[in-house]
Amino acid sequence: xxxxxxVATLGGGCFWCLEAIYDELKGVTEVVSGYFGGHLPNPTYExxxxxxxxxxxxxxxxxxxxxxxxxxxxxxxxxxHDPTTPNRQGSDVGPQYRSVIFYHSPEQKALAQEVMQNxxxxxxxxxxxxxxxxxxxxxxxxxxxxxxxxxxxxxxxxCAFVVxxxxxxxxxxxxxxxxxxxxxx
Numbered sequence: 001x002x003x004x005x006x007v008a009t010l011g012g013g014c015f016w017c018l019e020a021i022y023d024e025l026k027g028v029t030e031v032v033s034g035y036f037g038g039h040l041p042n043p044t045y046e047x048x049x050x051x052x053x054x055x056x057x058x059x060x061x062x063x064x065x066x067x068x069x070x071x072x073x074x075x076x077x078x079x080x081h082d083p084t085t086p087n088r089q090g091s092d093v094g095p096q097y098r099s100v101i102f103y104h105s106p107e108q109k110a111l112a113q114e115v116m117q118n119x120x121x122x123x124x125x126x127x128x129x130x131x132x133x134x135x136x137x138x139x140x141x142x143x144x145x146x147x148x149x150x151x152x153x154x155x156x157x158x159c160a161f162v163v164x165x166x167x168x169x170x171x172x173x174x175x176x177x178x179x180x181x182x183x184x185x
Contacts, residue, residue: 005029006065008073009036009102009136011056012081013089017163018059020150021080021170024178027067032060033149034141036102042140051094058102060139068177070108074101074115076177080170083119084127090162099131102139109133 012018015033022031035043038055048055061073081089083099103109116129141147150163171178 004064004066005062006070007104008061008063008070008077008108009058009104009139010061010073010077011036011058011098011100011102012077012083013057013092013097013099014158014162015057015059015142015146016149016159017089017166018077018080019148020163020167021076022059022061022073023148023151024167024171025063025068025076025174026177026179027065028061028063028179030062032139032141033146034058034060034139035096036137036139037100037134041138045143045146048096049094051096055096055140056098056100057096057142058100058139060141070111071115072177074112076170076174077101078115078119078129078131079173080166082125083116083129083131084125086130099129101131101133102136103133104136109135 019031019033022028035048035055036058038053040047040053043053043055047053087095087098089097101112103112112133116131120129150159153159
């Protein structure tokens with residue numbers, strides 16, 4: 001990995017949604033869907049979905065901090081999912097869908113704490129943020145068929161009815177931050 005890049009590891013529901021959004025941001029060089037935060041080494045999707053491994057579906061975002069800051073990565077993270085629902089995002093329910101930030105440095109931890117405190121104080125949500133803040137340890141990339149899933153399967157029902165509308169709202173809100181103009185749907 002380029003020494004000038006930083007990494008953010010985030011879980012906020014289905015990794016297909018997060019990957020599709022972060023892939024489109026200027027300054028993001030790579031997004032990998034995977035699993036993190038559990039006790040089973042090299043879990044499969046089926047094992048994670050069993051709700052027995054402790055892993056969350058996450059994305060590992062590599063980014064150039066001269067083009068997009070970690071604060072920006074976090075602010076977008078909190079804008080694209082509901083950080084107030086434990087173990088759930090919409091109809092996706094289970095610990096694998098929890099809101100979680102796996103920090104890679106003391107600076108990332110401090111910034112995440114500051115952003116969450118500011119958002120709680122702003123009262124944007126009726127309930128407080130329940131996003132977990134956990135030290136990074138071991139990331140397990142998801143199976144190949146999960147990588148770039150939305151881009152390759154836009155008409156799959158979950159993508160069409162859940163991921164697509166979320167990406168469209170993101171594109172509208174962050175149009176000026178996109179790598180290239182995207183058609184709004």
